Amino acid sequence: MDTPIITTNHSDSQADSHSPKNKLEKISFIILLITVILVPLAFLPTSYAPLDMSKTVIIAFGVLISSILYFISAFKGRTLSFPKHPLTLVSAGIVLSLVVSTLLSTSISKSLFGQGFELGTASLTLVLFLASLLVVQLTHKERDRVLYVFGGIILSFAVLVIFHVIRFLGGPEVFSFGIFNATVSTLAGKWNDVALLAGAVGIISYMGLVFINLSRMFKLLLTLLLVLSGAFLFIVNSSVIWSVVALVFVGIACYQFISASSASESASFGKKLPILSLILIIIAVACAWKGDVITAPVLKVLAVDQREVPLPWQLTLDVASDTLKESPLFGSGPNRFAPQYLKFKPAGINGGAFWNVEFPNGSGVVPT
Secondary structure, three states, X not given: OOOOOOOOOOOOOHHHHOXXXXXXXXXXXXXXXXXXXXOOOOOOOOOXXXXXXXXXXXXXXXXXXXXXXXXXXXXXXXXXXXXXXXXXXXXXXXXXXXXXXXXXXXXXXXXXXXXXXXXXXXXXXXXXXXXXXXXXXXXXXXXXXXXXXXXXXXXXXXXXXXXHHHHHHHOOOOOOOOOOOOOOOEOOEOHHHHHHHHHHHHHHHXXXXXXXXXXXXXXXXXXXXXXXXXXXXXXXXXXXXHHHHHHXXXXXXXXXXXXXXXXOOOOOHHHHOOHHHHHHHHHXXXXXXXXXXXXXXXXXXXXXXXXXXXXXXXHHHHHHHHXXXXXXXXXXXXXXXXXXXXXXXXXXXHHOOOOOOOOOOOOOOXXX
């Protein structure tokens, strides 16, 4: 019978496990875990409070409270440190440039705080950067905590799946709460956010199946999650997220092939190929390339009408390039894409169906 390779470390002494420092750290992690679970699901059943508002409030308060408790714990235990991983240093550099860009913005308050609930403000970016540092510190050498975080993400996705399956079967009036009036209305925020969460769960599930020795029950659970995440990726049909998933699977397949080659140099080329990974890559690439055609019959049956119209990446780059000509070093600042779009709106838009549509964001985080 298969046994899990991951076990919880109980080597700490009994006295240390009940120390005030350790208790504060545990409470900090619990608050962070609750935040991870609640963010995709939280909403206020009123049309006067945007979904983004409830999510940003939970992110801000959850991360800040968790950070304060961890800081006190680490300060008392003299274990406070900054991760020196290259990825952390690069991220810190990006955040620093974001702060400078905010201070040079034509509207510092809009870039820093916006109206209080936008997801692209400098303040929320700083909070998310703090959250990433917090996750690294709280899960470092704590394998059970890593599993809890993954479990929290999976739990949120499971609730979303149940919510949408019931609405697919019963119609959009079921569980509408007065605000979810369309089939594509979702607890997660935007319809594409469902695909983002589904993609994360699919990648986590597949990596668990490939790299971790699990019992049969957990293998069945992860296989079910992989299928469900693929189904919702298929329904949402975001070419960008399909492309990201395909790239991740390519990386996994390369690692599997290199590992198989190192383990058995005499094996034939065909036996070294990770067949399942290759199949998943083909599916992801096909959906990223011709997803509209492939998914059309299913979306028609489910009455899914995708209403989110992102600005094409070509037009996003046009606005970005004109902005960089005006402000070469730091751009216009965070949360300032909408006025820059109106200022440098491509002439071709005026002759189309979206001549009077304002785009608060571009086609992606980096160009925006």
